[in-house]
Amino acid sequence: MLLTRSLLRRVLYCRHKHTLVGPSDPLSNIRPVQHLQPSSQAELRVQELENKVWQYNHEFWSRHNRQFQEGKDVFAQSRLVDTGGEGRLSVRELSEFYKRFLDDKYPEHLSYTKGWLKLQSKLTWNILKLNVQQMFTTNNNKT
Template structure:
């Protein structure tokens, strides 16, 4: 898996504390203030097979990778947006705050210039994110299918043993 390679930028910092995996329930935490995503810790059943462990590890790695991407993206967006607003206000000869101390803002047409520029500048980054997201989800889906088949065969063989054992 390309987990470490996919994270080109280190996360701003993951401050939330996660509990250890429960054998019975997934844990879903409150939204992270940087990524706006709810962290998830997937359950780890005591009877987890190696295939199920691989699936859980990939799902967890994908959650962490997704958090890292959006935390970095949102921090970058906020910083660049603030710089854009300040530069536009300076160009108009205005300070960041008005005479009553309120923050000045730009209208939607002025901000549209920033939004388009930001999207254009990050187009390749977003395209790479989407490719990796689809690749990871396809792999997760295949592993889930393998787990379902593994459990099906396990149950089928256990039921076969029960019905083929002689009754006295």
């Protein structure tokens, strides 16, 4: 059997037509995804993995964004005390804070990225297996 682009596109589209996406979370800025009832065990496994990846991202970015905002508030207060409480922070001062914050959080980002890549590769492999299975099931039903 020849794998055509249109067939592959159709299989990939079918997988996502029953997915609902909500508004972004105020803390993590990640949009929650809700799936409808899976039609097979393989689909259920993919949905569970997608939820696991979402939860991993949500927990990391909620924590990261909270730490960022707290650090920025402390930084702003210390700068305003140094200047006698006048004015606002300059772009240069904020960029110094951003750079220092990201440099300090580099090991956490590295750990997050490694964990995310592991989860994402497992998810990608299961999606590939599901799509191939659906592709052959779809073609066998047509003949």
